[in-house]
Amino acid sequence: MKKIVIIGATSAMATETARIFAQQGATLFLAARNAEKLERLADDLRVRSGAQVHTATFDAHDLGSHQPVMEKALAALGDIDAALIAHGDLPDQRECERSWHAAERSLATNFLSPIAFLTWLANFFEGRKKGNITVISSVAGDRGRQSNYVYGAAKGGLTTFLQGLRNRLAHHGVSVTTIKPGFVDTPMTANLKKGPLFASAESVGKRIYKAMTRGESVVYAPCFWRIIMLIILHIPEFVFKKLKL
Numbered sequence: 001m002k003k004i005v006i007i008g009a010t011s012a013m014a015t016e017t018a019r020i021f022a023q024q025g026a027t028l029f030l031a032a033r034n035a036e037k038l039e040r041l042a043d044d045l046r047v048r049s050g051a052q053v054h055t056a057t058f059d060a061h062d063l064g065s066h067q068p069v070m071e072k073a074l075a076a077l078g079d080i081d082a083a084l085i086a087h088g089d090l091p092d093q094r095e096c097e098r099s100w101h102a103a104e105r106s107l108a109t110n111f112l113s114p115i116a117f118l119t120w121l122a123n124f125f126e127g128r129k130k131g132n133i134t135v136i137s138s139v140a141g142d143r144g145r146q147s148n149y150v151y152g153a154a155k156g157g158l159t160t161f162l163q164g165l166r167n168r169l170a171h172h173g174v175s176v177t178t179i180k181p182g183f184v185d186t187p188m189t190a191n192l193k194k195g196p197l198f199a200s201a202e203s204v205g206k207r208i209y210k211a212m213t214r215g216e217s218v219v220y221a222p223c224f225w226r227i228i229m230l231i232i233l234h235i236p237e238f239v240f241k242k243l244k245l
């Protein structure tokens, strides 16, 4: 894979994946919200690996800006072998319960914005007839819990969208990869108490790289989350609703 687009490239996990692609000689197109952070990352990749790195900024809440970003990526790279969508935010669940505006913002960042990018990417790759699209969803989308069900609903919707997209694009030689991390130590979880279930951004970034190059379908990262979520999914509803999760 030589020409890679990373949306939400300043995410700690995506940055780790970008580093590996750059070391492997890929040309990168990185898009992110914060121009300063993005340029720092691009310069670092250029200096460390000699990679060619193009950049663009976008805000997830400006859905109309997404298609122009993708057109800029295609113009800069000439072609796209694979794309990773990584941006997201963890909203304050309590705030989302008080105000549907907060819920709306989270749904825009975590669901609508990825779908705006995916619509362009799906049509591009359908015509290209090969390649990979990878998106970071979350284990939170596997079952709604009282502590984060607005975020979980956005990620659950995204996971379902990706299932359908995988089914559609499999007929055109294109793989669609859903990454479902558990707890990862990144700026997003800076306020959470860390425990043994936390993985590093570096290890998950490596796993994302492997999944993209292999064109895997659904990847729990780390893999033990597949077992944890299998158990959580099988707790009967009459028990589950009494738990404080």
Ligand SMILES: NC(=O)c1ccc[n+]([C@@H]2O[C@H](COP(=O)([O-])OP(=O)(O)OC[C@H]3O[C@@H](n4cnc5c(N)ncnc54)[C@H](OP(=O)(O)O)[C@@H]3O)[C@@H](O)[C@H]2O)c1
Binding pocket: 008, 009, 010, 011, 012, 013, 014, 032, 033, 034, 037, 058, 059, 060, 061, 086, 087, 088, 089, 090, 109, 136, 137, 138, 139, 180, 181, 182, 183, 184, 185, 186, 187, 188, 189, 201
């Ligand atoms: N950390 C976890 O435990 C965990 C678990 C499961 C899934 N995930 C998912 O993993 C992905 C990567 O997150 P991370 O853990 O690596 O956290 P992170 O380092 O905090 O990255 C979050 C990224 O999302 C971007 N972002 C947030 N709001 C945005 C907006 N309105 N417009 C554009 N970009 C926006 C941030 O941009 P700035 O750099 O400008 O802030 C940053 O690049 C997310 O989709 C997240 O939901 C994380």
